[in-house]
Amino acid sequence: MRRTRTGRRPALLGVVVLAMTGLVGCGQDAPEAVADSQAAQVSPAAEPTTEPAPTQTPSPTPTPTxxxxxxxxxxxxxxxxxxxxxxxxxxxxxxxxxxxxxxxxxxxxxxxxxxxxxxxxxxxxxxxxxxxxxxxxxxxxxxxxxxxxxxxxxxxxxxxxxxxxxxxxxxxxxxxxxxxxxxxxxx
Structure with missing residues (x-):
């Protein structure tokens, strides 16, 4: 593992291990848990994306039953x-x-x-x-x-x-x- 400028190991490893342990115990596969935990991390330099909200089409009038x-x-x-x-x-x-x-x-x-x-x-x-x-x-x-x-x-x-x-x-x-x-x- 690399050390950061402060000489500490990244906290990411601990978060990933904890997430995998908790999710595996809940029945989720380990690769999915890792992918989920990596997707959940946000880089401080990342800029938020603004995507338009999906448009909703009006639902048809329901048929009475x-x-x-x-x-x-x-x-x-x-x-x-x-x-x-x-x-x-x-x-x-x-x-x-x-x-x-x-x-x-x-x-x-x-x-x-x-x-x-x-x-x-x-x-x-x-x-x-x-x-x-x-x-x-x-x-x-x-x-x-x-x-x-x-x-x-x-x-x-x-x-x-x-x-x-x-x-x-x-x-x-x-x-x-x-x-x-x-x-x-x-x-």
Whole structure:
């Protein structure tokens, strides 16, 4: 080892040995520890570098997921009762669904809200069965209605609103479309 002008050995050796001992004990390889300790040293004559901060690109709007959306908030209890034409029991949420049922004393009525893959699957099955699906313009990114149900997709999330009533399905068409428009505005 060389001696400096003051006759002392550089303190670097002691720092490197201590760093290697400590880091090797922590599971880091000795060559990495030496490289880390050498990189950490700053020469007093070295001038600081000023590099521009990396620019950040804006992140895209996240796609809503069924877990992030409450199906019972898309169609409220009051809206479900209006849609069903009768008072309904409180909402029952199970995973990505929300169901409002009519009281056992009648009349028969139920409103169901499905999110995500379940909603898309219902639409796909109805298509396979040959149900008449009519486009719903102005609702989400893509929307359809049929007797007793409305489907829409907004920002990649599919939603299905189904209505069970013992009446003429034509009476339900407009209220279902309104419910779909309102729900789509909440996604």
């Amino acid at each position: 069924p877990a992030a959306v409450d199906p019972c908030a898309l169609v409220t209890a009051e809206e479900a009762a209006h849609l069903a034409g009768t008072p309904l029991n409180p909402a029952q949420r199970v995973r990505d669904t929300c169901t409002y049922t009519g009281p056992v004393t009648g009349p028969t009525a139920q409103v169901e809200v499905y999110l995500g893959d379940g909603a898309k699957k219902i639409l796909d099955i109805d298509r396979q069965l040959g149900h008449e699906l009519k486009p719903l313009p102005g609702v989400g990114d893509e929307a359809y209605a049929e007797d007793g149900a409305a489907f829409f997709q907004k920002s990649g999330l599919w939603v299905s609103i189904r209505l069970v009533r013992l009446n003429d399905p034509a009476e339900n068409r407009k209220p279902l479309e309104e419910a779909a428009r309102t729900a789509a505005s909440r996604v």
